[in-house]
Amino acid sequence: MHGGGCTCGDCPHGVHAGHRRAVAEFVARRDELASGEGLPVKVAYSEGASRQWISDELTESARAVAERSRAAGHSWLVRIWRRTLMGLWGVAALLFVVQAATAVGAGWTANRTAGLAGAVCLAALLTVAAWLHRSHGGLLAPLVGEDNRLSTSRSVAAAWLLFAAYAVLFLAFRLAVAAPGPGPGRGADSSGFGLGRGAALLTVVAVVCLVAVVVGRVVTVRVVTQRLQKVQADRPHLADVLCDDSGRGSFPDTQYVLVSATALTYAAVLLARRPEGLPQLPWGLTVLVLVSAAVYLAGKYAEGGRPVVLSVVRAREPGDLDGPIRTGDDIEIRGAGFVPPGAGAPDRLARMTVRIGPVHVHVPLVPVPGGFTNPTDTSVTVPVPADVEPGRVEVQVVTASGAESNRVAIDVTD
Numbered sequence: 001m002h003g004g005g006c007t008c009g010d011c012p013h014g015v016h017a018g019h020r021r022a023v024a025e026f027v028a029r030r031d032e033l034a035s036g037e038g039l040p041v042k043v044a045y046s047e048g049a050s051r052q053w054i055s056d057e058l059t060e061s062a063r064a065v066a067e068r069s070r071a072a073g074h075s076w077l078v079r080i081w082r083r084t085l086m087g088l089w090g091v092a093a094l095l096f097v098v099q100a101a102t103a104v105g106a107g108w109t110a111n112r113t114a115g116l117a118g119a120v121c122l123a124a125l126l127t128v129a130a131w132l133h134r135s136h137g138g139l140l141a142p143l144v145g146e147d148n149r150l151s152t153s154r155s156v157a158a159a160w161l162l163f164a165a166y167a168v169l170f171l172a173f174r175l176a177v178a179a180p181g182p183g184p185g186r187g188a189d190s191s192g193f194g195l196g197r198g199a200a201l202l203t204v205v206a207v208v209c210l211v212a213v214v215v216g217r218v219v220t221v222r223v224v225t226q227r228l229q230k231v232q233a234d235r236p237h238l239a240d241v242l243c244d245d246s247g248r249g250s251f252p253d254t255q256y257v258l259v260s261a262t263a264l265t266y267a268a269v270l271l272a273r274r275p276e277g278l279p280q281l282p283w284g285l286t287v288l289v290l291v292s293a294a295v296y297l298a299g300k301y302a303e304g305g306r307p308v309v310l311s312v313v314r315a316r317e318p319g320d321l322d323g324p325i326r327t328g329d330d331i332e333i334r335g336a337g338f339v340p341p342g343a344g345a346p347d348r349l350a351r352m353t354v355r356i357g358p359v360h361v362h363v364p365l366v367p368v369p370g371g372f373t374n375p376t377d378t379s380v381t382v383p384v385p386a387d388v389e390p391g392r393v394e395v396q397v398v399t400a401s402g403a404e405s406n407r408v409a410i411d412v413t414d
Contacts, residue, residue: 015075019068026061026346033057034367048328048383055350055364062346062365066234073148073235081130081138088126088139092119110177111275118169122162140236145216147342148233150240152253153212153296156260160205163264167201167271167278174275198278200286201267208260211293215300228304229340229401231348244303245341252299259292307337307405312395315381324413327388331356331410332381333397339377340401348400349375354382357393361385390414 032038033054043049099112130138137144143158145151195202222228231245241257244250263285270279315330316322325331333354343349352363352375361382366374374381380397394407 015068015072019065019072022065022068026058026065029061030058030346030367031369034369051364051366054367055362058346058365058367059350062350066345066347069234073233076235077137077140078135080140081134084137084139085127085130088123088130092116092123095119110174113177114170114174114275117173118166121169121173122166137236144236146220147230147245148236149245150236150238151212151215152241152256153208153215155241156256157208157212159260159264160208163267164201164205170271170275171277197280200281200283201278204263204281204286204289207290207293211297214297218297218300222304226306226403229307229337229343229399229403231340231342231401233342246344247342250299252296256292256296259289263289305337306403307335307397307399309333309335309395309397309405309408311335312408312410325384325410326413327384327386327390330381330383331395332379333395333408334379335397335405336378337403337405338375338380338397338399340399340403343400346372351400352380353398354380355394355396355398356382356384356388359385359387384412388412 039050040053043053096116099116103112126139133141140150143150143154145154219228219230223230239247242249242254244253263281266285267279267281270281274280311334313332313334314323314325315332338352339349346365349363349372350365354361354363363375363380363382365372390412392409392411394409396407397405
């Protein structure tokens, strides 16, 4: 009953199939209205009435798509936690296979036992944590930010923490199975936890964790003070680690992940080649990671900005005469930052509002095949309603994220 085409909404198959169906219906409806078809006769005589009816129709359809998308995102989080556990235990099984294959001829050693025991212990602890957060994505729950996207800083910090935890568990089990007495026994193994040996690794772990905390605080403060626009995502994506909110590749994020992955690989090789203690990272590599973290943190301080209105002009259609702004005319608001990153979905665009004096005007959606011509990130066109009193009034744009632009005064005549 609940196959891939189910749309009942009571199972993951139905949720995702219903979302795909709603998107297809919206796209078809948008393209139909963009070509001038499907308009009721009672509004077809007036350009303004037609535009408002089309915008309202698309807004209602976009809200239905958004509801389906949020339901599909929640269903995805509920299902993904089992897949993350399968991947986690798959890595542990792969480690066992590699150790068994390399033990042929060389024999099974205490280091192999300690490595496998450390991996199983860490996987068991992570399994418990994933089960406790199974409704929020399992292992992904600590990595998802407040905007429902995978956080780059949290992902990098989690990778270093997991490696450090595995190294400590490996040395602990190696110490447990080591033979008592001097020499290569317990004394030699316990010396591997010395501060002089693991200072570089501890420095990297401390810095990346501090960066994750600071970035979270910076983003929160900048959003509250309207210096950064953030829009909630429907669900996390793996590409969020390397991209910005709009899905474009981000240099600060990419270089941070690349440098950290390279340093982690080197640290893993050091642990495998010299298992008598914590990996002794070269300070040159440590400084490279710290510089990469500083670049990432600076990028977080530099990104974003408030919407800015540069000018407001009367929108003139071909054949119209030039003249002042009157009630009923369309005005074009030119500026920047009207569509925040990640707010290009129709339901987000429909949330934009323009204040003209005391009147709130919802920005109409103007469709074309494949997208919308209004609103855009640099231009918004709205009609001046009859409720606006003639005289000098202020115009202000409120974006989908709730951020308010500066105010620009215009003169409205009778």
